[in-house]
Ligand code: C2E
Ligand code: MG
Ligand code: MG
């Protein structure tokens with residue numbers, strides 16, 4: 142809570158929040174929660190879409206849907222700030238449902254514009270808390286049906302924290318999501334759980350190597366060593382790989398040479414509003 146109050150103070154320029162007492166921090170948290178609840182209900186949240194491209198061919202293979210929220214004071218809040226609040230308050234369940242529905246509807250819109258399969262998947266993040274509290278396979282299936290989208294058009298991104306909490310439950314959930322045809326990705330790989338046995342047991346298709354290993358990798362032998370090891374691990378297990386946070390051409394080329402499948406990062410595009418994402422897709426993949 143305290144950390145959130147400080148970050149919020151920085152974005153709104155109200156440095157007095159640094160000196161808040163515990164009581165005030167709790168009140169601040171409560172008001173953020175109230176605002177967040179209202180934002181979900183009023184449709185004040187949006188999704189941005191960031192392309193993920195094939196490092197070999199340069200074609201866009203999918204777009205990751207990323208939540209965006211501009212609060213009533215006009216301050217754009219980072220998901221790194223409001224997702225934890227949503228998780229603590231349970232609002233991650235309606236927020237997560239909304240994101241899944243919206244992402245599926247966007248993909249359906251793009252399909253309609255091209256008059257068929259627009260050729261990309263959409264990737265949606267699932268939080269560990271959401272996985273514990275919601276009936277995820279049913280929720281995902283309902284969103285797909287509502288939009289008229291096949292499950293094979295969907296990638297779901299989970300983090301290692303989801304596995305730690307309840308391995309048996311997560312295993313059943315993941316099997317059910319595979320039955321829907323979805324691709325399952327391990328997000329922020331390398332930053333969480335150190336017991337890798339789960340890679341053998343769970344139906345994971347893709348490892349997303351965390352940005353912290355990718356950025357600055359070319360000047361850091363340890364980072365390169367870790368990235369190489371993850372790539373060879375994924376290859377041996379028959380999984381695909383995405384490198385997060387590619388900001389330079391040199392990084393993209395090196396990662397392609399090392400055998401990384403896909404890339405994501407500001408080099409190609411930042412997260413974009415829906416119309417810009419579609420325009421990029423039409424321009425690059427035509
Ligand atoms: P993530 O899933 O790892 O998403 C990638 C984050 O890296 C995004 O931050 C993206 O904007 C940022 N990024 C991408 N390329 C670059 C780059 O080249 N350089 C830098 N510096 N950053 C890059 P964002 O949008 O702020 O989202 C942060 C996190 O919030 C996400 O991390 C995800 O864990 C979470 N999140 C966002 N939307 C949702 C949602 O709808 N549901 C859930 N459960 N979590 C979400
Ligand atoms: Mg993600
Ligand atoms: Mg990630």
Ligand code: MG
Nearest residue numbers: 329351352385
């Ligand atoms: Mg990340």
